Amino acid sequence: MSKSREKHVNYDNESLTQSTLKDRDVYDLLLKIPAGKVSTYGDLAKALGNPLASRQIGKILGRNPNPIKVPCHRVVMSDGKVGGYFYGSDRKRELLEQEGISFTDEIVKDFKKVRVYPQKQ
DNA sequence: GCCATGGCTAGTA
DNA sequence: GCCATGGCTAGTA
Numbered sequence: 833m834s835k836s837r838e839k840h841v842n843y844d845n846e847s848l849t850q851s852t853l854k855d856r857d858v859y860d861l862l863l864k865i866p867a868g869k870v871s872t873y874g875d876l877a878k879a880l881g882n883p884l885a886s887r888q889i890g891k892i893l894g895r896n897p898n899p900i901k902v903p904c905h906r907v908v909m910s911d912g913k914v915g916g917y918f919y920g921s922d923r924k925r926e927l928l929e930q931e932g933i934s935f936t937d938e939i940v941k942d943f944k945k946v947r948v949y950p951q952k953q
Numbered sequence: 954g955c956c957a958t959g960g961c962t963a964g965t966a
Numbered sequence: 967g968c969c970a971t972g973g974c975t976a977g978t979a
Contacts, residue, residue, distance in 0.1 A: 854973095872958090872959095873957075873958055873959085874958070874959060874960095877958090882972085884958095884959090884970085884971050884972070885958095885971080885972065885973080886958045886959060886971085887956055887957085887958050887959085887971070887972070887973085888956090888958095888971090888972065888973055888974085889957085889958080890956070890957040890958065891956065891957070891973080891974075892957095893957060894956090894957055904957085907957085909957090909958065909959080910958070910959055910960080911959085911960095914957095915957055915958080916956095916957025916958095917957065918957080921957085924957090
């Protein structure tokens with residue numbers, strides 16, 4: 833795999849938050865997922881112009897600086913499985929259920945209906 | 954080398 | 967299940 837680094841560094845005030853620019857982009861997208869809806873790691877990656885970066889999205893969500901404000905629990909796997917969560921998948925499912933999402937056998941019920949595709953704008 | 958993924962394939966029922 | 971993916975990190979020198 834390519835080892836080219838090309839590290840992304842912020843030089844504006846936002847760099848003080850110790851989030852990379854890309855992290856910020858991900859969190860901004862998350863804020864566009866309303867309660868009761870979900871999106872997927874892959875969809876966020878596509879929305880940010882890097883369709884193969886779904887795993888990186890997961891890692892970025894894992895270091896979400898503000899789990900209260902930024903709803904990373906609304907991001908699930910492309911097949912409707914719950915996916916990981918800092919506080920555990922069970923907690924993630926509970927949060928989603930509180931927002932009206934149902935599960936059958938660990939899979940989001942009516943996945944197509946509750947799935948949204950946030951765009952960067 | 955990992956990894957909060959994804960998509961495709963084989964192989965079962 | 968399997969393995970490609972790609973960016974970050976631990977750990978060596």
